[in-house]
Amino acid sequence: MSPDLTFALRLADAADAITRSRFQALDLVVERKPDRTPVTDADTAVEDAVRALLAEEHPGDAVAGEERGGTVGAGRVWVLDPIDGTKNFLRGVPAWATLIALVDNGSPVVGVVSAPALGRRWWAARGAGAWLSRDGGAAERISVSGVRALDDAYLSTTHLGSWVEYHSRTSYLSLVDACWENRAFGDFWQHCLVAEGAIDLAAEAIVNPWDVAPLQVLVEEAGGRFSDLRGEPRFDGGSVLTSNGHLHDAALGLLQLD
Template sequence: MPSPGDLDAALDLADLADAITGARFRSRDLRIDQKPDRTPVTDADLSVEDAIRTALKERLPADGFFGEEHGGTPDGPRVWIVDPIDGTKNFLRGVPVWATLIALVEHGRPTVGVVSAPALRQRWWAAADSGAWTRRGNEPPAPLHVSGVNRLGDAYLSTTNLGTWPQFHSRAAYLRLVDACWEDRAYGDFLQHCMVAEGIVDIAAEPVVSPWDVAAVRVVVEEAGG
């Protein structure tokens, strides 16, 4: 189980990330490269991951670290998993829907999660057995609860990109799910999972994920009752 200081650490790391991403978002000199899997990475992604790694080494030197950009050690009793910018394509195009995802995984189970989206002026966070919370702008924190929808025919469904379904799973299978639901959209990435935690969306479906995509949002959704 996480200690009270673990969530405080994650929130402080999110503040650190927000300062970096906020300064680089929509900057004219943003540097963009292509990774081997042909997905983009910016200098902001790399700077955030490096800054969080350094801060954790100073604050919690015994903990492991695993980041999307530089990897690390995914196994161990306590490992921090970080996606420096979830939604890099949005970030580099100037779309404000992106976030830093920070999770503490203990013995294979995510126990602390923070999702910080400074361009949207919203943050979501949770710790195991402590509930899930969000804050918009300067408003006070509010508890999160998933919706009470319990029939697929009444469900609001979201995915990230329809084009990834034939690549990693089955477009036909996803379209059958769409047809079975009340409504569908593609809010994408971290946002759809946080919307599930808020009870705004009922299902967030992905054909494939990586640990850094879901470790933080899993805690938030589960602590919100999902």
């Protein structure tokens, strides 16, 4: 492993220690942010702990996080989502994760997704493949599926209501109708499942950079394709489509309908 990936995994260990201790805690503190999304004391504690480690060991790197702010500019920037799936976390649903990415001059080069309540951790680095550890076991190299037709494809999204406000629900439903099966695994998990080859497509109408930065390098290193809904291969385009690559253009053609 590269030093940057090794360090990112250490950051994930620190995050997991906090999230495990606060998951289903009876004294969990929950507040509402200005955008009406929830934030818990665990979210802020994780980001603060990760930022402290970064300041100590990589003081020259910038940091952009969901809870404490920051921007992704030139140079090296660590992009953090302390708990992706906070609504699941505060309701006791185990599908949540800490997301950590190193972005170098606008391109994600390291990505770690750690979901301790699911017993899963995914990671990738440019040129080094995509990997999964189950329940702390040995790393397994992962790759996307070989499905080549939409009518054989398994599709996932997140909250269906987001397609009304930020994109066309009709366009998403046209993709649903074209596919074999669909679910709403939501958030990070669906894109990790694409990287594993368990499902073939995942689409979201609205995302922030910290939601998907590590997922770009993970999916691409697994042999898949990552873009926004305009087809641009960027994590900061405000939307996302991940796929096994074979299905990407066909899916984009349906999602871009008015």
